[in-house]
Amino acid sequence: MPRVDFTNINDINDFSPIPDGEYLARVVDVETDSTRSGDEMWKLRLQVEGGEHAGRLLFDNMIFSPKAMPRVKLMCASFGLDVSGVLDLAPTMLLQKQALVSVYQESYEDDRGQQKVTNRVAYDGYSAVPGHDAPPPF
Numbered sequence: 762m763p764r765v766d767f768t769n770i771n772d773i774n775d776f777s778p779i780p781d782g783e784y785l786a787r788v789v790d791v792e793t794d795s796t797r798s799g800d801e802m803w804k805l806r807l808q809v810e811g812g813e814h815a816g817r818l819l820f821d822n823m824i825f826s827p828k829a830m831p832r833v834k835l836m837c838a839s840f841g842l843d844v845s846g847v848l849d850l851a852p853t854m855l856l857q858k859q860a861l862v863s864v865y866q867e868s869y870e871d872d873r874g875q876q877k878v879t880n881r882v883a884y885d886g887y888s889a890v891p892g893h894d895a896p897p898p899f
Contacts, residue, residue: 778866778880779817785810785890786819786862788840791852800826803852807862819864821882832884836860839887861888 786807794802807819823833838844840858863886871877 776818776879778878779809779814779819779864781865783861783863783888784812784814784819785859787857787859788855789818789857791855793852796824796826798826800824800829803855805855810859819862819880819882821862835885836887839889841889859890861890862886863888 786809788805789808790806792804792806794804796802802825803823805821805823807821809815809817809819823829823836825833834844837848837850839860840855842848842850842854842858863883864880865883866878867881868876868878
């Protein structure tokens with residue numbers, strides 16, 4: 762049987778929001794799903810790469826509806842993908858890609874009527890990492 766000392770282990774379930782700001786983040790997971798209206802949706806898990814909040818997770822969705830295509834294009838360009846024409850995009854193409862991600866805190870009421878605060882990625886909250894060879898978004 763393994764002997765485990767948990768005294769210096771941080772709580773891995775710390776989902777408290779991080780301060781508003783721009784963070785270098787890397788895509789660490791992409792889960793495919795669909796919206797209630799039937800549009801394809803990818804759930805992105807982004808990990809903050811540096812600074813005081815390194816290792817913290819941010820969550821965002823990439824929704825493939827006609828209305829959301831400008832944001833999809835911005836996100837892909839920010840991750841360094843060529844968006845100048847047709848792209849057969851696959852979830853694996855985003856894994857380990859980095860971008861600067863702008864987040865803000867938002868309050869909401871949960872199912873039990875309690876006020877909570879979470880992070881949201883701004884609609885236009887993605888930009889290329891300076892010095893990376895990312896094509897322009899538009």
